[in-house]
Amino acid sequence: MKRKLMAAAIGVTAAFAAPLAFTSEELNFDAYRQMLADGNPAELFEMEGEELWVTARGPKNATLEQCDLGLGPGVVEGAAAQLPRYFADTGKVQDLESRLMHCMETLQGIPSGEIIGGKFRQGERGKLASLVAYVVTHSKGKPIAVDVSHPKMQDMYAMGEKVFFYRTGAMDFSCASCHGEDGKRIRATHLPNITTNKGAAEGWTSWPAYRVSNSQFWTFQHRLWDCFRQQRTAEPVFASDVTIALSVFLAAKSNGYEAQWPGVKR
Incomplete structure (x- = not known):
């Protein structure tokens, strides 16, 4: 099938x-x-x-x-x-x-x-x-409502924020290198400014997504793995704490915005 x-x-x-x-x-x-x-x-x-x-x-x-x-x-x-x-x-x-x-x-x-x-x-x-x-x-159109009140969620949010700004790899890049300013693009793709709530929501609420360029469906874990790869740094273990922490950081900053899942990407 x-x-x-x-x-x-x-x-x-x-x-x-x-x-x-x-x-x-x-x-x-x-x-x-x-x-x-x-x-x-x-x-x-x-x-x-x-x-x-x-x-x-x-x-x-x-x-x-x-x-x-x-x-x-x-x-x-x-x-x-x-x-x-x-x-x-x-x-x-x-x-x-x-x-x-x-x-x-x-x-x-x-x-x-x-x-x-x-x-x-x-x-x-x-x-x-x-x-x-x-x-x-089954969450398309529903508002993001991630509860960060538990201490372990707060710890994960703090870790995710730290990882987002941490520069690493051969090119000395961080997530913020691409997603820390307004108006950036890579080729035909707009890069949301994830330091803002609106920009975080643009990213979080549109992944997972179908990628037209290769006819593939990518989950958010897949997207994060590829971001690390493009930074030319160590690729994260699937479903590791660092990937979940980044997810908490983006999701919590997206609270109140509507999910557009699944998205469509280049």
Whole structure:
């Protein structure tokens, strides 16, 4: 089924891309994104995720229908808009991907190590991405409401802010190097100023997203991993504290803004 969905996604992208041409000196992807908004190919990944949610899998031959994303077992409506959050049952702050990974291990018996040690868009990590697409769709249009009152959430926010401004790697870049000022672009893509609440919301509420340039669906963990790669620094471990801390920082600064999940990117 996944191959069929991928093929369909490529077909949809090609159909949209063929008639579109920009003649201005500055290529603007915003218009392209708007064209795709009503027929986002991410829907194909959402469909696969919905099927995975109700399919018995893993050593325990169980579904994910009892997975608690913070609003009670099985509740997906509005759940992503309130993540990351502190979970008492794990004693940890978890984002959507790490929480789904926890459910896959505890309910289905699928080892977290298989996902952490895997590759994006492949195997169980690829299935996790489809589950993300399914869950976030149920928060589209809902206001971000991340609770940072717990001390561990406050610690994560502080860590995320520190990481955001920390310069590292061969190019001495930080997240703020690209996302610390208004009006910056990379080629056709506008770079939000994440030091502002509006800019943080532009980033947080539009990922995960379907990437038109390569016909792929990228989760936020995938996006963060690629940001570190582009900084020419050590790439983070999947669902590690540093990635979750950055997620808390962006999400909390986005409180009150509406989620646009899943987004459409270049």
